[in-house]
Amino acid sequence: MGEGRAKDEISPVADRVLRVLLPIAMLALGVALWELVVRVGGIPPYVLPSPWLVFSTLVSDRALLSASLLVTLTTTLQGFLLAAVGGVGLAVLFNQSRLIEYSLYPYAVILQVTPIVAIAPLLLIYLPQQAAVLACAWIVAFFPVLANTTLGLNSVDHNLVDLFRLYGATRRQVLFDLKLPAAQPYILGGLKIAGGLSLIGAVVAEIAAGSAGAGSGLAYRIVESGYRLNIPRMFAALLLLSLAGILIFFALSVLSHLMLRRWHESAIVREV
Amino acid sequence: MIRCDRNVPVGSSKSGTPVVALRGVGKSFANDVVALERLDLDVWSGEFVSLLGPSGCGKSTALRIIAGLSEPTRGKVEWVEAQGAYAAGARRIGFVFQEPTLMPWATVAANVRLPLKLAGLAADAPARVDAALARVGLSGFAQSYPRELSGGMKMRASIARALVTETNLLLMDEPFAALDEITRFRLNNDLLGLWESLGKTVVFVTHSVFESVYLSQRIVVMTRRPGRVFTELSIDAPHPRDERFRTSADYAGYCRRVSEALACASAGTDEAPTGS
Numbered sequence A: 001m002g003e004g005r006a007k008d009e010i011s012p013v014a015d016r017v018l019r020v021l022l023p024i025a026m027l028a029l030g031v032a033l034w035e036l037v038v039r040v041g042g043i044p045p046y047v048l049p050s051p052w053l054v055f056s057t058l059v060s061d062r063a064l065l066s067a068s069l070l071v072t073l074t075t076t077l078q079g080f081l082l083a084a085v086g087g088v089g090l091a092v093l094f095n096q097s098r099l100i101e102y103s104l105y106p107y108a109v110i111l112q113v114t115p116i117v118a119i120a121p122l123l124l125i126y127l128p129q130q131a132a133v134l135a136c137a138w139i140v141a142f143f144p145v146l147a148n149t150t151l152g153l154n155s156v157d158h159n160l161v162d163l164f165r166l167y168g169a170t171r172r173q174v175l176f177d178l179k180l181p182a183a184q185p186y187i188l189g190g191l192k193i194a195g196g197l198s199l200i201g202a203v204v205a206e207i208a209a210g211s212a213g214a215g216s217g218l219a220y221r222i223v224e225s226g227y228r229l230n231i232p233r234m235f236a237a238l239l240l241l242s243l244a245g246i247l248i249f250f251a252l253s254v255l256s257h258l259m260l261r262r263w264h265e266s267a268i269v270r271e272v
Numbered sequence B: 001m002i003r004c005d006r007n008v009p010v011g012s013s014k015s016g017t018p019v020v021a022l023r024g025v026g027k028s029f030a031n032d033v034v035a036l037e038r039l040d041l042d043v044w045s046g047e048f049v050s051l052l053g054p055s056g057c058g059k060s061t062a063l064r065i066i067a068g069l070s071e072p073t074r075g076k077v078e079w080v081e082a083q084g085a086y087a088a089g090a091r092r093i094g095f096v097f098q099e100p101t102l103m104p105w106a107t108v109a110a111n112v113r114l115p116l117k118l119a120g121l122a123a124d125a126p127a128r129v130d131a132a133l134a135r136v137g138l139s140g141f142a143q144s145y146p147r148e149l150s151g152g153m154k155m156r157a158s159i160a161r162a163l164v165t166e167t168n169l170l171l172m173d174e175p176f177a178a179l180d181e182i183t184r185f186r187l188n189n190d191l192l193g194l195w196e197s198l199g200k201t202v203v204f205v206t207h208s209v210f211e212s213v214y215l216s217q218r219i220v221v222m223t224r225r226p227g228r229v230f231t232e233l234s235i236d237a238p239h240p241r242d243e244r245f246r247t248s249a250d251y252a253g254y255c256r257r258v259s260e261a262l263a264c265a266s267a268g269t270d271e272a273p274t275g276s
């Protein structure tokens, strides 16, 4: 996290303050400019709502929007957990058996390279809506976990592998005491990507399902508000989605930091 | 002017049977590097033998082949006493790699405990880990992580890990190369003490003439790559050895002879004129 330090010569405290203050200042500036443009230009809300109107919509529609947020977050979280378990599980399986890896890996790649927007409508035909949405979140999110974990499991220090062999470690011990701990930074990197992607997967599926009308997640609200020309609510829902994404990213960053802070180069603050 | 003699009474100074013998071992890698060629080496039960040779001559490779971590491309490794303690399953080999080879995600104590954990010996593990750490002077760093240690401290942790289990063959690959003289001397003495009291068989790789003379009963000098045995010298000074030996005229004499042999071996004069 400390790569900024070498760029400019500032004291660590000032550096930390600036890190927080500068983005906030940029945000305030942007919002003020937006408000100004809307007011001075007299732009009607159905073309571009002012930030203030978006905020008051957020408050007035809070019951509806928070219910939708909960739906989307639940789907995202479930998709993410499935992706984490599925990605790590598949990677471990591939690592243990070449035959399984050769048989299945190409299909994991195919699943990944086929755009999810194109798969979603099909899934909606064959699966119940909730399952389809979940499947979408899973499909987009599991591959980075799989790919990163595979890389991590294969990146173990060869001398350590030899050492385990020398001391007669079982396959199980090699996996749990050597490979998985060594792969931790990679797994956490994969999870960080998967968090954002599972939100995208959930949103894509909700939008695809939108016309079917049964959904109630945030993305569905955006589509629905679009049909009704309720632009302020579109913006409010979009804001919530973006906040959800930020929240997920932060939660995973904190998790990663907590797990790696004692030993991994990426998480330690160098004392020079 | 050094005369390069190559009077090799291979293994003749020893009685009994070797524990393990390399017979005409050759090792070439996929990139066409021939690391070892026709290497013959006997390791006798309970002895302290050093492999001495120029950098890149295949010392680490030879050690890995003895440990069974690497397969020779030619020749074979014979476990002569293939029953009892040295049977394929029961063989307890301790290995100190040239690099510390610690698990970065585990504390020093957890790293040292590893061999016990893998062997399922959890019962008296804490006491043994403490003892091993104390032996290498790392008692205060049990809960530190490897990245918080200096290079030499990491190496000492790695040595502690090799000492924590009962081994009957200890293979050490330049374990003290990164240490300061004081620590190195202390660990030299500790290792000798351990060897004398426990009767382990030790194969010790080093590039230090002085260290090899101080520690070993026998020094095997290897030629530069492709590595093979250039000559063997036995160091007949009695054990236990201590600082008096280090400052004795005998020691200086041995060091000079070993240095000369090493110089000849390194010069690539494998089939050098014997001066006659």
Ligand SMILES: Nc1ncnc2c1ncn2[C@@H]1O[C@H](COP(=O)(O)OP(=O)(O)OP(=O)(O)O)[C@@H](O)[C@H]1O
Residues within 6 Å of the ligand: B029, B030, B031, B033, B034, B035, B053, B054, B055, B056, B057, B058, B059, B060, B061, B062, B098, B207, B225
């Ligand atoms: N895995 C490998 N792949 C290819 N070549 C290798 C490999 N390991 C060792 N070698 C080569 O084999 C030769 C002997 O290597 P080795 O590590 O045994 O030397 P060494 O005697 O231990 O040297 P040093 O004293 O510097 O540690 C070297 O030339 C090296 O380039």
Ligand SMILES: [Mg+2]
Residues within 6 Å of the ligand: B059, B060, B061, B098, B173
């Ligand atoms: Mg070496």
